[in-house]
Amino acid sequence: MFVDKIEIEVVSGNGGNGLISFRKEAHVPLGGPYGGDGGRGGDVIFEADSHKSTLLDLRYNKILKASGGDHGKTKKMHGRSGQDLVLHVPVGTVVTELESGVVIADLTKHGQREIIAKGGKGGRGNARFATPNNPAPHFSEKGELGEAKKLRVELKLLAEVGLIGFPSVGKSTLLSVITRAKPEIAEYPFTTISPNLGIVETNDHRSFAVADLPGLIEDAHEGKGLGHVFLKHIERCRVLVHVLDMGGEYGRDPLDDYDVINNELEKYNPDLLKKPMVVAANKMDMEDASNNLERFKVKHPTIEVFELITLVNEGTDQLLYRLADILDENKEEIVEEQHETVVFKYHAPQQEFDVIQINSDTWRLEGPAVAKLFRQFDFDSEESVIQFGLALKRLGVDQELRNKGARDGHTVILENVQFVFDEGMVE
Numbered sequence: 001m002f003v004d005k006i007e008i009e010v011v012s013g014n015g016g017n018g019l020i021s022f023r024k025e026a027h028v029p030l031g032g033p034y035g036g037d038g039g040r041g042g043d044v045i046f047e048a049d050s051h052k053s054t055l056l057d058l059r060y061n062k063i064l065k066a067s068g069g070d071h072g073k074t075k076k077m078h079g080r081s082g083q084d085l086v087l088h089v090p091v092g093t094v095v096t097e098l099e100s101g102v103v104i105a106d107l108t109k110h111g112q113r114e115i116i117a118k119g120g121k122g123g124r125g126n127a128r129f130a131t132p133n134n135p136a137p138h139f140s141e142k143g144e145l146g147e148a149k150k151l152r153v154e155l156k157l158l159a160e161v162g163l164i165g166f167p168s169v170g171k172s173t174l175l176s177v178i179t180r181a182k183p184e185i186a187e188y189p190f191t192t193i194s195p196n197l198g199i200v201e202t203n204d205h206r207s208f209a210v211a212d213l214p215g216l217i218e219d220a221h222e223g224k225g226l227g228h229v230f231l232k233h234i235e236r237c238r239v240l241v242h243v244l245d246m247g248g249e250y251g252r253d254p255l256d257d258y259d260v261i262n263n264e265l266e267k268y269n270p271d272l273l274k275k276p277m278v279v280a281a282n283k284m285d286m287e288d289a290s291n292n293l294e295r296f297k298v299k300h301p302t303i304e305v306f307e308l309i310t311l312v313n314e315g316t317d318q319l320l321y322r323l324a325d326i327l328d329e330n331k332e333e334i335v336e337e338q339h340e341t342v343v344f345k346y347h348a349p350q351q352e353f354d355v356i357q358i359n360s361d362t363w364r365l366e367g368p369a370v371a372k373l374f375r376q377f378d379f380d381s382e383e384s385v386i387q388f389g390l391a392l393k394r395l396g397v398d399q400e401l402r403n404k405g406a407r408d409g410h411t412v413i414l415e416n417v418q419f420v421f422d423e424g425m426v427e
């Protein structure tokens with residue numbers, strides 16, 4: 001089964017909590033801090049694999065989770081980091097974040113890895129907070145939570161050459177004779193309902209990937225027939241081979257077929273017509289083929305045409321040599337340019353927060369930065385509360401509250417906890 005578009009949710013691992021622990025040692029307060037850091041949570045990573053051809057492996061796993069980090073241990077030992085979750089996907093996979101609509105990964109090369117969801121950092125143990133003024137801290141940090149993202153994962157088949165044309169013009173037969181691919185071939189339209197991929201090697205030892213793309217009909221740019229399935233895969237091809245049934249076996253005029261398909265390409269994405277294109281005039285053994293070919297050359301004198309009888313593999317060598325030459329001439333084209341908004345590497349979310357005034361003396365803090373800090377501290381400990389206040393001050397919350405009009409003694413609400421604002425500290 002060919003699956004080329006799915007929606008899933010990925011969740012990276014939580015960081016482990018830091019530990020509060022003390023060792024026994026003479027002349028050291030409380031024996032000295034001995035708590036270790038928590039391990040980091042596992043990342044969710046997508047890796048392009050040329051041996052994959054479908055997204056079927058991900059179809060039945062709607063939520064995919066990486067493991068969390070272990071908590072810190074005594075003797076200042078770190079907790080074990082969570083194991084990364086590596087998802088192998090076909091080359092040509094595009095990952096889009098559903099909420100923002102931003103393409104966050106475009107996997108175009110075998111072995112390419114991209115971090116999609118970053119695991120949470122482990123919390124620091126109390127040994128990390130020891131100072132000359134506080135040699136025996138009674139607090140530690142909790143680990144950060146992992147990220148949860150809803151994604152659209154889409155495969156845009158990655159091939160240098162794409163075979164395009166109406167149903168039953170011989171695209172699958174052509175692919176089968178020039179490569180070792182074995183697409184379904186039958187005497188009825190829409191035999192191919194998903195792209196097929198094969199590797200061509202010419203007699204002078206040049207090789208490239210060829211995709212047999214699903215047949216097109218008029219108004220395919222509006223989604224009719226297999227239009228969207230067909231058209232989105234064409235975007236990744238560097239050269240297009242327009243296969244025409246020059247014999248008119250099914251009663252269609254090959255000249256009209258050529259115009260209709262080019263019109264659909266233009267309506268879907270005008271840049272598709274800028275790609276190098278040649279015409280494979282197939283079924284030249286049929287009665288009307290020669291006449292139709294002459295008519296085509298008169299109407300389109302600048303288009304390169306290669307006469308084929310694919311059933312007996314006639315004329316294919318000249319076509320393959322020319323395609324290899326075109327690819328050599330256009331090596332500078334790179335697939336990554338398809339998406340100007342792609343974020344190829346993981347970027348941490350911006351440290352943002354908002355100060356919202358509820359009434360004359362009550363304020364609310366919101367935003368990922370302050371929420372992240374809130375989860376890292378244990379408010380049952382007075383020392384931990386003080387450290388939390390200092391962390392907010394370093395983040396700039398103290399100054400922003402004052403800029404908005406907050407005064408000492410005002411109430412500040414964060415999540416489900418209320419604090420008293422007092423001289424840059426929360427108490």
